[in-house]
Amino acid sequence: MACVCGNEKQTLEAYYEPLKKVLGAYPKDERYLIPILQDAQEKYGYLPQDILQGIANGLGISVSKVYGVATFYTQFHLKPRGRNVIRVCTGTACHVRGGAEVLKAIENELGIVGGGTTDDLEFTLETVACIGACGLAPVIMINDDTHGRVSPTSVKGILDSYRQKQQESAEKRIKIAQ
Amino acid sequence: MKPTFYRSHVLICTGTGCKSSGASQIEAVLAKELEKHNLQDEIKVVETGCHGFCEKGPIMIVYPEGVFYCRVKPDDVGQIVEEHLLKGRIVDRLLYQELHTEASIPTYREIDFYKKQHRIVLANCGRIDPESIEEYIAVGGYEACGKALTEMTPEEVIAEVKSAGLRGRGGAGFPTGLKWELTRKTPSDKKYIICNADEGDPGAFMDRSLLEGDPHRIIEGMIIGAYAIGADEGYIYVRAEYPLAIHRLQIALNQARKYGLLGEDIFGSGFNFDLHIKKGAGAFVCGEETALMASIEGKRGMPRPKPPFPSVSGLWGKPTNINNVETFGNVPYIIKNGAEAFRSVGTEKSAGTKVFALTGKINNTGLVEVPMGMTLREVIYDIGGGVTGGKALKAVQIGGPSGGCIPAELLDIPIDYESLNEVGAMMGSGGMVVMDETTCMVDVARYFLQFTQSESCGKCTPCREGTKRMLEILDRICSGEGQPGDLELLEELGNHIKDTSLCQLGGSAPNPVLSTLRYFRDEYEAHINDKRCPANVCAGMGAPYVIDELTCIGCSLCARFCPMDAISGDKKKPHKIDPEQCIACGVCAGKCPVHAISQAS
Structure with a gap:
């Protein structure tokens, strides 16, 4: 299978370069494992197996230890994620104000369930316990934007605006390429 | 350097609540407008932290008067600059309106939401630039x-x-x-x-x-x-x-x-x-x-x-x-x-104040700081402005997943550590979620247990296995398959988990279930014995729904939302639900504008 990023010429060295930088920013000590995982995920989008192995080698600890920590915290992802990450708040305030219906509407719209990623890697759908913007419940976050007072009927419009962004930038890329 | 004296300060809340309501846009427009009128050396714009009144965001306060503008939109900024900052005339339509009197309140000190608060910890929040x-x-x-x-x-x-x-x-x-x-x-x-x-x-x-x-x-x-x-x-x-x-x-x-x-x-x-x-x-x-x-x-x-x-x-x-x-x-x-x-503030055993995040079905959601010993009623009605839509309050959930639900009849208990523990809740970190008659208490208990169960770290058995078993029972009850003896089993499990868990996550996980069992047992019993959810929340329970032909106005809204296409009827004529197809999800009842749909008894 071809790489989804479309870049098949990337060398192994280039692939490990960001990880090297991350490891270089911290002393070789197990206590920095979590910040290293956080930084590595920021660079790679998720934590592939070879990166976990690379971190274990870099810190001189077993990969099982790294895997154990990476799977304990919900922030870490071992599978590729969509370009847009949707976080639906299922906190108390959102729950009471209809957050579950919003989630259902998004699931229907994208054809995936919470935790899943669409096949085209456009969207990843997650649920979070609380975004901390309860005053605006129900709330969803798409990437870094918070959308408050969302309703099942407004979901499609919101998602479309991100699809469009994607399309626009794709068109732009094509134009530039031409 | 020549010191600059500003004649007015415009404070814009850039807490997370107001930011997601569009505070950054407001700020950008304001900067442009000020420049347009050449006011940038007379008026200082300050980004502040949360004012607490997230419901009304984006919030903008103009000093020295302390005028409180709420739900400001980018289009409103021009008027604020031209009228208020340039001519000194307050823009009435953007002022806060008191909920029950609809009177416009110009300054925030006079707003009910702030009047009864006692701000020690939050004293600077919303008053100073947090980055300075x-x-x-x-x-x-x-x-x-x-x-x-x-x-x-x-x-x-x-x-x-x-x-x-x-x-x-x-x-x-x-x-x-x-x-x-x-x-x-x-x-x-x-x-x-x-x-x-x-x-x-x-x-x-x-x-x-x-x-x-x-x-x-x-x-x-x-x-x-x-x-x-x-x-x-x-x-x-x-x-x-x-x-x-x-x-x-x-x-x-x-x-x-x-x-x-x-x-x-x-x-x-x-x-x-x-x-x-x-x-x-x-x-x-x-x-x-x-x-x-x-x-x-x-x-x-x-x-x-x-x-x-x-x-x-x-x-x-x-x-x-x-x-x-x-x-x-x-x-x-x-x-x-x-x-x-x-x-001098608070009660003898609980001195000082406590900050609460007031959310749920309440008019004024936001952050409040009140003296310990204030009653729940004061917080919810005097500061929070009461329940949205004039509905009846059913319970207040305090303390998050570790806390409990306090029923409406106990609203007059003072907020302090001991009183809350006595009624089966706890202070917790300060979440206060208001629930009205449309909230199902069994569903709420299940919700919290779902949360603690999935967050259980899995180290000790009582929490890892116990919460799972409790959740299974609650799932069963919520889908209409509760059995006699379930409630006793829930209580027994809950008390064991509390006694034997390693940490406080497990030690308090059963609280939401135990406290709702204590105060809302009848709701549990309705789910188990009558296969009925009194608040109409738990989907798929019991008998199919029926439309009252005399009340139905034939708007066909129900038919449009029915997931099973079980509703038929001509426009402006009474509709019918096919009992064979109805899965008793209750969506139609929630959509009906004239409340003509109910569950068959």
């Missing part, structure tokens, strides 16, 4: 720190906090002074102080707002605490989900270092102290102190048995003191104003 240490110092910041380090011995600091009666604001209410004393008394070459800002309770955002709105207050509280216990290194453990709080803390730390408030020989006292930020990685259990320390050490965040308590053996085996954000937020006030002043 100068503004914090200008309102008396770091004075307490100077006093403690130069005029008081560590023992005196501890004695002051003890006599103030400050108790942990993270939930359990352990006396802070005593905790400090225990850590102080453990001999060691190295000690740590930690601020627990791993605010994971769904429905709670006071730590976030405090860190975003007044980060220096927390840093000051931590320096005083570190001096008292003899720590030279500290950590602030913040959720990674709070990027703005982390960003502002980082700025504040750098400023404090630059001013010599962190580092070596602070205030020439010979006391050294520095602080690090540790980003959490998304595990609710890390709010538990031993799990939090494991997480700082780079391990899986799992709790360990106590004793040894952190005050004896904590982070990397060294004596460690952990307090909550709000607890540290109270410390500068106590040192500066004295224990007496602090004690």
Whole structure:
């Protein structure tokens, strides 16, 4: 299978370069494992197996230890994620104000369930316990934007605006390429 | 440099609530408008932290008058600049309108929501620029720190906090002074102080707002605490989900270092102290102190048995003191104003104030700080403006997943640690979720248990297995398959889990179930015996729905939303539900504008 990023010429060295930088920013000590995982995920989008192995080698600890920590915290992802990450708040305030219906509407719209990623890697759908913007419940976050007072009927419009962004930038890329 | 005097200050709330309502856009437009009218040297725009009234965001306050504009849209900014800032005429239509009288209230001090609050911890939130240490110092910041380090011995600091009666604001209410004393008394070459800002309770955002709105207050509280216990290194453990709080803390730390408030020989006292930020990685259990320390050490965040308590053996085996954000937020006030002043607010056993995140089916959602001992009724009706849509209040959930539901008839109990424990809830970190008659209490209990069950770290059996079994029973009840004896089993399991869990996550996980069983048993029984959800929330229960032909206006709204296409009928004529196809989800009943649909008895 071809790489989804479309870049098949990337060398192994280039692939490990960001990880090297991350490891270089911290002393070789197990206590920095979590910040290293956080930084590595920021660079790679998720934590592939070879990166976990690379971190274990870099810190001189077993990969099982790294895997154990990476799977304990919900922030870490071992599978590729969509370009847009949707976080639906299922906190108390959102729950009471209809957050579950919003989630259902998004699931229907994208054809995936919470935790899943669409096949085209456009969207990843997650649920979070609380975004901390309860005053605006129900709330969803798409990437870094918070959308408050969302309703099942407004979901499609919101998602479309991100699809469009994607399309626009794709068109732009094509134009530039031409 | 020539000092600039501004004739007006425009404060824009840039807390997370207002930001997601569009505060950044407002700010950009305001900057443009000010420039257009050449006012940029006369009017200063200040980004502040949360004002607490998130419901009405984006919020803009114009000083010196203190005029409070709410739900400001980018299009409104031009008018505010032209009318108010240029001509001095208040823009009436953007003022806050009191809910019941509909009177426009110009200044925020007169708004009911703020009138009854007593702001000690939140005193600066929304009043100063959180990214400026100068503004914090200008309102008396770091004075307490100077006093403690130069005029008081560590023992005196501890004695002051003890006599103030400050108790942990993270939930359990352990006396802070005593905790400090225990850590102080453990001999060691190295000690740590930690601020627990791993605010994971769904429905709670006071730590976030405090860190975003007044980060220096927390840093000051931590320096005083570190001096008292003899720590030279500290950590602030913040959720990674709070990027703005982390960003502002980082700025504040750098400023404090630059001013010599962190580092070596602070205030020439010979006391050294520095602080690090540790980003959490998304595990609710890390709010538990031993799990939090494991997480700082780079391990899986799992709790360990106590004793040894952190005050004896904590982070990397060294004596460690952990307090909550709000607890540290109270410390500068106590040192500066004295224990007496602090004690004068609140009740005898619960001194001071408590910050609550008021959410759910309430008119004024937001952050409130009230004196301990105030009744729930005052908070919900006088400050919160009552239940939305004029519906009847059913219960108030306090303390998040560890807390309990307090029924409407107990609304007059005072808010303090003991009273809340007595009724089966707990102070918790301060989430207060209002529920009305359309909320199903069984569903709420299931919701919280689902949360704690999925956040259980899995180390001890009672929590890992017990919560799972309880959840299975609740799932069954909610889908109409409850059996006689289920409630007794839930109680038995719940009490065992409480007694035998390793940490407080498990120890309090059954609380939402046990407290709803105590006060809303009839709802559980309706689910089990009558296969009916009284609040019409639990889908797929019991008999199919029917349309009352006399009331139906034939709008066909129900038919459009029916997931099974079970509803038919001509426009403007009474519709019918096919009982064979109806799955009793209740969507139609919720959509019907004339309440013509109900479940067949």
